Amino acid sequence: MGYLRLFGTMGAEASFREEDFFGREEELSALTRAALEGSRGIGSSFMIYGPPNIGKTSLLLKLAKVLGTSADGEGLPRPFPLYFSFSQILSHPLALSQHFLQEFLLQLLRFLGDARPSAFDPAAMCDRLASFGVTGCREILAAHERCTAEGDGLSALVNALSFPFSASGELFYPVFLFDDFQYTGKLQGVPDGAMLSILRPYIKSGHFPMFLSGSSPGRVTAALKREGLFGTFQMIEVGGLSTDSSVRLWGHLCERRRVDIPASLLPRASERIGGIPAYQRMLVEEIFFRSAKVPDAVTLENLYAVSVTEGKLNRYWREFFENTFPDRARRGRAIRFLKRVLCDRFPLDTVEGAISLMGASEEEGESILSALEFKGLLKADLDQLAFVGDPVLADFLYWAFERGVLGKGTSQVAAAIVQARLSRTAPEPGQGGDHARRVAIVKELMRKWDLREVPLLLLDFGKFREKFGGKGLLEVVIGMEREAVRVRLPKVSSVSTGYRASRGGPRFDFDLVAYGFLDADFSEENLVLWAVDAAVEKNLGTRVVEHFENRCRLLALEKGLPHDRLRKWMIINETADPAAVDLASRYGIHLSHPTQLRLFLNLFGLEELEREPEPASSPAAESPRIGKTLEYELVLPIKADSEVVAARVAEEVAAVAAVDADTVDRIKMAIIEACINAFEHSASESGKVRLRYLLSPDKIELFVQDDGKGFRAGKTPEESKKNRGWGLKLIRELVDDVEIITGPDGTVVHMVQQIGAVPANPGPLQQGEGGPASPGER
Amino acid sequence: MSPYKSIRIREEGDTLVVCVGGYLNSLLGEEVEKVVRAKLDDGGRRILLNFQGTRLVNSIGISFVIGVVEKVMELEGRMAFCEVSRINRDLFRVTGLAKYVRSFETEKEALDYLSGNA
Numbered sequence: 001m002g003y004l005r006l007f008g009t010m011g012a013e014a015s016f017r018e019e020d021f022f023g024r025e026e027e028l029s030a031l032t033r034a035a036l037e038g039s040r041g042i043g044s045s046f047m048i049y050g051p052p053n054i055g056k057t058s059l060l061l062k063l064a065k066v067l068g069t070s071a072d073g074e075g076l077p078r079p080f081p082l083y084f085s086f087s088q089i090l091s092h093p094l095a096l097s098q099h100f101l102q103e104f105l106l107q108l109l110r111f112l113g114d115a116r117p118s119a120f121d122p123a124a125m126c127d128r129l130a131s132f133g134v135t136g137c138r139e140i141l142a143a144h145e146r147c148t149a150e151g152d153g154l155s156a157l158v159n160a161l162s163f164p165f166s167a168s169g170e171l172f173y174p175v176f177l178f179d180d181f182q183y184t185g186k187l188q189g190v191p192d193g194a195m196l197s198i199l200r201p202y203i204k205s206g207h208f209p210m211f212l213s214g215s216s217p218g219r220v221t222a223a224l225k226r227e228g229l230f231g232t233f234q235m236i237e238v239g240g241l242s243t244d245s246s247v248r249l250w251g252h253l254c255e256r257r258r259v260d261i262p263a264s265l266l267p268r269a270s271e272r273i274g275g276i277p278a279y280q281r282m283l284v285e286e287i288f289f290r291s292a293k294v295p296d297a298v299t300l301e302n303l304y305a306v307s308v309t310e311g312k313l314n315r316y317w318r319e320f321f322e323n324t325f326p327d328r329a330r331r332g333r334a335i336r337f338l339k340r341v342l343c344d345r346f347p348l349d350t351v352e353g354a355i356s357l358m359g360a361s362e363e364e365g366e367s368i369l370s371a372l373e374f375k376g377l378l379k380a381d382l383d384q385l386a387f388v389g390d391p392v393l394a395d396f397l398y399w400a401f402e403r404g405v406l407g408k409g410t411s412q413v414a415a416a417i418v419q420a421r422l423s424r425t426a427p428e429p430g431q432g433g434d435h436a437r438r439v440a441i442v443k444e445l446m447r448k449w450d451l452r453e454v455p456l457l458l459l460d461f462g463k464f465r466e467k468f469g470g471k472g473l474l475e476v477v478i479g480m481e482r483e484a485v486r487v488r489l490p491k492v493s494s495v496s497t498g499y500r501a502s503r504g505g506p507r508f509d510f511d512l513v514a515y516g517f518l519d520a521d522f523s524e525e526n527l528v529l530w531a532v533d534a535a536v537e538k539n540l541g542t543r544v545v546e547h548f549e550n551r552c553r554l555l556a557l558e559k560g561l562p563h564d565r566l567r568k569w570m571i572i573n574e575t576a577d578p579a580a581v582d583l584a585s586r587y588g589i590h591l592s593h594p595t596q597l598r599l600f601l602n603l604f605g606l607e608e609l610e611r612e613p614e615p616a617s618s619p620a621a622e623s624p625r626i627g628k629t630l631e632y633e634l635v636l637p638i639k640a641d642s643e644v645v646a647a648r649v650a651e652e653v654a655a656v657a658a659v660d661a662d663t664v665d666r667i668k669m670a671i672i673e674a675c676i677n678a679f680e681h682s683a684s685e686s687g688k689v690r691l692r693y694l695l696s697p698d699k700i701e702l703f704v705q706d707d708g709k710g711f712r713a714g715k716t717p718e719e720s721k722k723n724r725g726w727g728l729k730l731i732r733e734l735v736d737d738v739e740i741i742t743g744p745d746g747t748v749v750h751m752v753q754q755i756g757a758v759p760a761n762p763g764p765l766q767q768g769e770g771g772p773a774s775p776g777e778r
Numbered sequence: 779m780s781p782y783k784s785i786r787i788r789e790e791g792d793t794l795v796v797c798v799g800g801y802l803n804s805l806l807g808e809e810v811e812k813v814v815r816a817k818l819d820d821g822g823r824r825i826l827l828n829f830q831g832t833r834l835v836n837s838i839g840i841s842f843v844i845g846v847v848e849k850v851m852e853l854e855g856r857m858a859f860c861e862v863s864r865i866n867r868d869l870f871r872v873t874g875l876a877k878y879v880r881s882f883e884t885e886k887e888a889l890d891y892l893s894g895n896a
Binding site (some may be wrong): 730 | 801835837872
């Protein structure tokens, strides 16, 4: 019979580098203390658990190093740290027992100061041990060989595991560091829990501190409870590193690989991957192999996403799932299930719920859950489930899901992952109809662009505010028309609304993306993209601009666009921080205030779009307050029926003041008459009529201004013939006061309607001849 | 075509009922004039304008209604309005229409009046 060192166990412990170990000072000192107390027979046992890859093995190995170099008090036995991993392939008790024996002998010899033993000859090793004063090994070995020859696996195992019990004494005492302990529940022909029964004397003695580690605490603690040992164990959960330790680890890893990541990005990078050392290592390797430069957060995110979709992080998890679920269909089911729970945050904590969510048979569902529990991706305590929240796993699941179900390309998924994670604090998408409406307006607007030339000021809020801050709309319009600097808009061929998915919080899509062509030439060289966001927050801050810019860069990356072919446009909701305006200008982001947007709409003859539910976006258009005058402005194109828009706005303004329905009707009719008069008689050159609504506590004032030749108060002969020309007469009847001012720049009809606490007076109209109709309101 | 134009007609006995919906502007007024004129040309003499669905009215629209009324009177037909909102009744009064055409609260009352029962 030959003894082979099994390669399957050369996993984590072989790749452990002590210099890569950072943090976990607290756990380490607690465990060291407990181990050292074994010398006085008061050592205790620990159950160390945590998700896969978190660093449990490293912790055990670090502990082994610490204990191996500890010099305890004179005369007391030294701790002998015995690290042993119950790995997957040691499922036969004979193989396990042989392997344990040889590990024990080997490590003990090393511990005692022997140079590396040349061959795995247990008999020779026993003799060597005798020379160090460890006697009696030969007898145990002989007994073990007999059991093996008879094929009695359980006895061989008991024999091997009891070896340390006999082979210690005055000089040293073993400290057991048993890794991957969950596999002891899967030994062939050995009942679940038998291993703990064998180890019980050690555990109970206090002289053999025992540290069990594994990713399936539910399974192991259940076994401990069955064996009545649970009370003697203390539980230690291993999580990610503290930010501080994690940053130090980054520094160390980067230095080793000569990778340069700015220090300012490190805390964020740590948080990004949950402070998990193994991921940090893999990411640094990824960056190293790609010889990538990491100047900023976006690049780092890109590299991370690449790693998780096709690099090292991807390979790690892919192999994990392939090993856990060799069956393809079952693997797919598990991934979809976890994706729902971990990425979509589907609330779930019962086994029953999990199985029904999987849509699997009870048997299959339980076997999937059991595999996940075994691998430490979930904790099962009775019927309660808790899932491991691992950020990298979540992104991997997203990738696997999108690839498997939607067949998306890697780059698309990578971009989505980066976008989702770029800013955890980015604003939530607006839920209100107001935001959706503004987006719809902009969408309509862009459809009409068609190579028109517009004043650049409409797209530059900074300059716009500088020039027109505090001025009335009329002045702005006139100023705009004289504006010489113009920008030529593209011919837009499609405008799509972003799908605004929200994975784990922040939005990562644009409100609109428009594809357009310069110079009406539909060729690749002339392609230009417009990315548009309508801000949700009332005051635009730098953070939102930053986030928008980041997403724009990703979009350019994804589409392979040259720098100048992506136009960025943000629509401000109400106000903007000067710093945000500056930042946008530095990034080349076009910024438009709602006022500019209205001018845009006006330019394209689209004002009707704005009619619901707020008439305009004058800064004063907030909640009405007694004693305060609200002002609304509107520019109408001279166009059939656009006076209806004016009426609608009047209705909304009146609604703000809670005016009675009859007065509202009067105001609407009056403004309609004023508008159609302006349309008919103004002979306006600009093709526009401008309206102003002033709402004070006691009255509503309406101004209708055209830039034509003047209001015709009388009837023309033609109008008389056609029963027309009632306009002014009607207005006079409808509202309390009318004034017509004609100047060189046009004509203004100024109408005043008293409102106030008392419901509107019956008005100047006399109660007429009594028709059968009663004066009920409609 | 104006999005605010909406007109429905039907016959009730020998009365043409014109339901004026939406915004009574020049286009809708023209439409009313057209259907009434067609009825008159066919020899019909009883016209009822139902303003139940009329949300807005402007002076040009009213001028068309005045034209219709003049035409009906010229041909010695009978005409009535029904379901006129308060604001529209006021407008009809100001424009003098109310002097020539009676308004009824319900269509039935108006039809009874036109068929000579009232």
